[in-house]
Amino acid sequence: MPPTDPDPCHPNPLFPSAAQFIEQTHNITASLADSALQDDLKALTSFHTRHYRTSSGRDAALWIQKRLKSVPSGATNTTVELFQHGWKQPSVIARIPGVSNTTVILGAHIDSVNMYLPFFLAAPGANDDASGVVALLSVFDALSRSLLSPTNTIELQFYAAEEAGFWGSAEVLSSYNNAHRDVHSVLQFDMIGRMASKEKPAVGIVIDYLPASFNKYLKLLVSTYLDIPAVDTACGYACSDHASAIRYGYAGGLVTAGRLEASAAEDVSHTGSDTMERIYIDHVMEFTKLGVAYAYELGFADLGATAGGGSTGMRGYTCDLGYPDGWLGDVRRFAAARATDPLGFALWFLAVVILLALARPWEEVPWLMRMGRRVKRVFRRRSRSLYTKVAARDD
Structure with a gap:
C-alpha cells in the first residue's frame, strides 16, 4: 500500500540521535x-x-x-x-x-x-x-x-x-x-x-x-x-x-x-x-x-x-x-574546459591531423582531390621559383 506521505519522492529517512554500537x-x-x-x-x-x-x-x-x-x-x-x-x-x-x-x-x-x-x-x-x-x-x-x-x-x-x-x-x-x-x-x-x-x-x-x-x-x-x-x-x-x-x-x-x-x-x-x-x-x-x-x-x-x-x-x-x-x-x-585548455586543444588538433593523414579522405572525395591537386601545383610552382632564385644567386 502506498505511503500516505503527500510527497513520497522526497523521503526523510530517520537517523539515530546518538551512536549506539x-x-x-x-x-x-x-x-x-x-x-x-x-x-x-x-x-x-x-x-x-x-x-x-x-x-x-x-x-x-x-x-x-x-x-x-x-x-x-x-x-x-x-x-x-x-x-x-x-x-x-x-x-x-x-x-x-x-x-x-x-x-x-x-x-x-x-x-x-x-x-x-x-x-x-x-x-x-x-x-x-x-x-x-x-x-x-x-x-x-x-x-x-x-x-x-x-x-x-x-x-x-x-x-x-x-x-x-x-x-x-x-x-x-x-x-x-x-x-x-x-x-x-x-x-x-x-x-x-x-x-x-x-x-x-x-x-x-x-x-x-x-x-x-x-x-x-x-x-x-x-x-x-x-x-x-x-x-x-x-x-x-x-x-x-x-x-x-x-x-x-x-x-x-x-x-x-x-x-x-x-x-x-x-x-x-x-x-x-x-x-x-x-x-x-x-x-x-x-x-x-x-x-x-x-x-x-x-x-x-x-x-x-x-x-x-x-x-x-x-x-x-x-x-x-x-x-x-x-x-x-x-x-x-x-x-569541455579541460579538453580545450592550451594543452588539451593542442592534443586534440594533433589527433585530428593524425587521423586525417591515416584516412586520407581527399583520395575518395572528388572536390577534395581537386583541391589537393591545386595545392600541390601551387606548392610545386613556388618550389621551382625558389629553386631558380637560389640557383641564380649561387651562380
Missing part, C-alpha cells in the same frame, strides 16, 4: 591496516586507464570483484555480484544481507579518465576515485570477517561510468527504484585521499541537496569515531554518484577530503598526474573508519518506518525526479 564498531576498526589500503591502491592505479569503455576499465572492475570474493567471510550469506551495463565496464555490488531488506549503501566509482585524450593517455585516478574504492574494500574486509547478522541489509556499490555523467549509478539505482527497493540512504566516497597543502585534515561533507538530518548524523559519526573534524563544503553541481540516489528519491550524501573550495587550485583529477604518490594513506584510513561506523551503526539500528515504506525493505512507489537543473550541464562544461 561504539564498542562493537571500535573492535572492527581495530582490524583495519594501512598496508591493505596501500596494496589495493597500487593495484588499482597500475591499470593504464579505468575508462569505462576500455578493456582495462573492465579488467579493473573484475579485479575488484575478485578482491572482494577473496575475503574470508564470517557474515551470513555475503554476496558479490556484477551489474552489467551497455558498455564494457560493469558495476560491482557487495552485499551483507540483513533481517530486513531496508538497505544502507556505501558507494565509490571505479572508472577514471584523462580528459585530454581519454582512450590513449594514462589515467591512474589515484584520488579520483581509487581512494574511495580502496576505503570501501577495507570496509568490506572488516565487516565481512566479523560474525555479522545485521538488522538491515548493507551494500557496498562500486559504480562504473561516473565520469561520463553518473551512468553506472543511475542504472543501478534505477533498477532498485523499479523494484520498489527501500534504500535508507546512500553515502558516496569520492576523492578522499588528498588534502590541499595548506589545509588541516578534515572530512568534507558536501551540503548540496543534503538533508539536515543526514548532515547532523555524519558529524555525529565523525566526532565519535574519527581523529579529524568534519567541515561543510559545497560542490555547486552533482559532483558524484550520490546524485543518482537523489534522482530516484533516495537520500544521497557525499564526503570528500576537506573543503572543495580550498583544493580546487591544486586539483589534478582527470589527468595523468593523479598518482598514488600524492595520496595520504592516513587520511584514507580516517574515511575507512567512517565507512565502518556508517555501515555498522545503520546496519544494526532500528530505523523504524521511513517515508520509503518501513522495515519490510519495500516502498510503495517509484519516482524519477531527474537531476536538478544544471547538474549534468556543469559536468559537461567542466569536461
